[in-house]
Amino acid sequence: MSAIQPSVAQDRSKQASAPVGGSAPNAVGSVGAPIDYLLHLADNAVVLGQRNAEWCGHGPILEEDIAMGNVSLDYIGQARLLYQLAATRLGGDVTEDKLAYFRDDTQFRNYTLLELPHNGPLVGYAVSNRDYATTITRNFLYGALMVLVWEALEKSPDADLAAIAAKSLKEARYHLHHAADWLVRFGDGTDESHQRAQAALDHLFAYTEEFWTPSAAEEAAVASGAGVDVRSLRAAWDGIVNDTLTEATLVRPEVRGYVTEGKHGRHSEHLSYLLGEMQGLARAHPGATW
Amino acid sequence: MSSVVEQVWATLEPLTDPEIPVVTLRELGILRDVSETAEGVEVVITPTYTGCPAMGQIEDDVKACLAQAGIAARVVTRLAPAWTTDWMSDEAKEKLRAYGIAPPHTTRPAVSVVKFMRHRPVPETVACPRCGSTHTAVSSQFGSTACKALYKCLDCQEPFDYFKPY
Numbered sequence: 323m324s325a326i327q328p329s330v331a332q333d334r335s336k337q338a339s340a341p342v343g344g345s346a347p348n349a350v351g352s353v354g355a356p357i358d359y360l361l362h363l364a365d366n367a368v369v370l371g372q373r374n375a376e377w378c379g380h381g382p383i384l385e386e387d388i389a390m391g392n393v394s395l396d397y398i399g400q401a402r403l404l405y406q407l408a409a410t411r412l413g414g415d416v417t418e419d420k421l422a423y424f425r426d427d428t429q430f431r432n433y434t435l436l437e438l439p440h441n442g443p444l445v446g447y448a449v450s451n452r453d454y455a456t457t458i459t460r461n462f463l464y465g466a467l468m469v470l471v472w473e474a475l476e477k478s479p480d481a482d483l484a485a486i487a488a489k490s491l492k493e494a495r496y497h498l499h500h501a502a503d504w505l506v507r508f509g510d511g512t513d514e515s516h517q518r519a520q521a522a523l524d525h526l527f528a529y530t531e532e533f534w535t536p537s538a539a540e541e542a543a544v545a546s547g548a549g550v551d552v553r554s555l556r557a558a559w560d561g562i563v564n565d566t567l568t569e570a571t572l573v574r575p576e577v578r579g580y581v582t583e584g585k586h587g588r589h590s591e592h593l594s595y596l597l598g599e600m601q602g603l604a605r606a607h608p609g610a611t612w
Numbered sequence: 613m614s615s616v617v618e619q620v621w622a623t624l625e626p627l628t629d630p631e632i633p634v635v636t637l638r639e640l641g642i643l644r645d646v647s648e649t650a651e652g653v654e655v656v657i658t659p660t661y662t663g664c665p666a667m668g669q670i671e672d673d674v675k676a677c678l679a680q681a682g683i684a685a686r687v688v689t690r691l692a693p694a695w696t697t698d699w700m701s702d703e704a705k706e707k708l709r710a711y712g713i714a715p716p717h718t719t720r721p722a723v724s725v726v727k728f729m730r731h732r733p734v735p736e737t738v739a740c741p742r743c744g745s746t747h748t749a750v751s752s753q754f755g756s757t758a759c760k761a762l763y764k765c766l767d768c769q770e771p772f773d774y775f776k777p778y
């Protein structure tokens with residue numbers, strides 16, 4: 323894992339004050355999660371938040387347009403807290419904005435699953451409309467993981483991380499509930515919605531294999547005592563996923579083959595475009611405020 | 613309570629939520645604490661939802677209100693214990709209802725997520741803030757903001773927001 327070296331950037335003059343977690347500041351010598359682990363959690367949240375925000379103004383129905391905007395806000399809020407914590411611990415002139423806007427794609431530690439566009443696999447220069455079944459299926463698969471991750475991290479001896487986890491868990495439960503409800507509605511709905519939900523599942527499921535092979539940052543977090551061993555969450559995740567898929571009359575795909583490595587910094591081409599859009603303004607006008 | 617702490621509470625009492633101007637920051641549980649420390653007076657606020665766009669405005673409002681009153685105090689944002697709708701006073705809940713927002717039920721005891729999914733809660737019975745009917749239905753789990761769900765009353769036909777337990 324390379325250390326994070328944010329590119330040059332000017333400070334935002336109006337930086338929100340960074341919140342502190344526990345009632346006492348994290349004392350020297352207490353357990354602190356590795357920075358790369360915080361960035362892994364933050365990058366996951368910011369990338370999916372940015373991706374889902376693409377539905378803003380384009381949702382399939384008004385209620386879902388609003389729901390996806392709110393879910394995205396939650397994710398970006400969680401990412402901000404994690405980036406602020408990482409920035410505080412890195413010290414110097416590092417800010418949340420530098421971490422979000424001035425790192426390049428290979429420095430991002432998010433799961434590949436989260437950067438994929440809202441449609442099935444395409445060949446060459448083919449383009450496609452966004453597919454809401456893909457959006458919901460991804461939110462469900464990731465949401466089921468995150469309730470378990472936050473449940474575990476809520477008890478982390480890293481008091482600042484535990485405080486973020488306690489808040490995020492409340493939001494993650496609503497995200498999972500929302501995604502599971504829609505997945506059941508799609509799967510157990512019309513022939514068209516069932517077929518599209520199954521296709522989304524067949525496309526996305528292989529990417530969840532990345533959840534279960536710890537990265538160096540995750541291993542370091544477990545060794546420090548501050549993180550959670552993802553492998554210990556797999557049985558519970560399988561339980562949530564299998565129960566919901568049964569209710570949705572969907573078939574869990576068999577998975578084998580290549581395991582993606584987004585959290586190691588090796589991404590699909592889609593992340594670069596996503597970051598291009600997300601980071602372009604901040605890079606064109608460093609230090610801009612509004 | 614020292615006189616300066618009392619003065620700060622009194623100064624900040626009129627501040628309301630930017631999106632729900634009928635309830636104060638204190639009633640919502642966002643304004644958590646005022647204390648005298650070695651470095652001076654400290655005002656503690658806590659965020660609601662992590663992505664709530666109103667939090668920046670709230671912090672600015674608190675700072676401006678203190679400055680206007682000539683009070684030198686630091687404003688600190690603290691995450692733990694995590695904000696919960698259970699901190700809302702009964703008085704605040706009644707104000708929400710009168711404003712047209714169904715107030716939050718008490719949060720359910722935390723259960724493990726596996727149980728949470730296996731026994732997926734049936735949508736809560738929420739009374740219409742206009743006619744009081746409990747003959748209502750959820751339209752969407754996310755309403756005008758992340759903290760609210762969208763319901764409709766099946767008797768008076770009015771759509772309304774429900775402040776979700778958090």
Ligand SMILES: [Zn+2]
Pocket residue numbers: 740741742743744745765766767768769770
């Ligand atoms: Zn009614």
